[in-house]
Amino acid sequence: MMTKIILIAAALVFSGSALAGDAAAGKGKAKVCAACHGEGGAGMSAMQDFPKLAGQYNDYIVRALKDYQSGARKNPVMAAQVKDLKAADIADLAAFFSSQQALAGK
Numbered sequence: 294m295m296t297k298i299i300l301i302a303a304a305l306v307f308s309g310s311a312l313a314g315d316a317a318a319g320k321g322k323a324k325v326c327a328a329c330h331g332e333g334g335a336g337m338s339a340m341q342d343f344p345k346l347a348g349q350y351n352d353y354i355v356r357a358l359k360d361y362q363s364g365a366r367k368n369p370v371m372a373a374q375v376k377d378l379k380a381a382d383i384a385d386l387a388a389f390f391s392s393q394q395a396l397a398g399k
């Protein structure tokens with residue numbers, strides 16, 4: 294009986310953490326982003342219009358991506374990037390970029 298309760302509790306914890314995003318999965322999904330945001334979101338000195346994402350707060354990245362999707366934040370370049378992202382993709386990308394160390398521009 295006790296084991297059953299523990300297993301259910303563990304399952305709930307795991308399903309909850311899935312929503313928090315998986316940085317390892319996000320790393321793969323972030324390859325396309327590197328073209329503009331630099332490796333790991335570190336930015337690129339030649340491209341000052343492309344913001345750094347490394348070390349940005351998780352919530353801020355999620356919010357920005359959802360706002361580009363909804364049109365609340367308007368940018369034609371980013372609108373094209375986010376149109377096919379699912380909520381889980383956004384969570385994974387945010388987990389990845391927020392876990393990267395913010396570095397001085399290269």
Ligand code: HEC
Pocket residue numbers: 322323325326327328329330342343344345346353354357358366367368370371374386
């Ligand atoms: C073709 C270039 C390009 C690609 C590829 C690209 N971005 Fe962007 N991104 C931009 C530009 C330009 C902006 C600034 C837009 C603005 O002013 O709102 C931006 C802004 C953002 C912001 C908001 C940053 C801030 O400081 O407010 C986030 C988050 C973001 N991008 C995430 C991503 C992710 C995740 C990917 C990959 C799925 C990606 N971008 C791919 C060009 C790109």
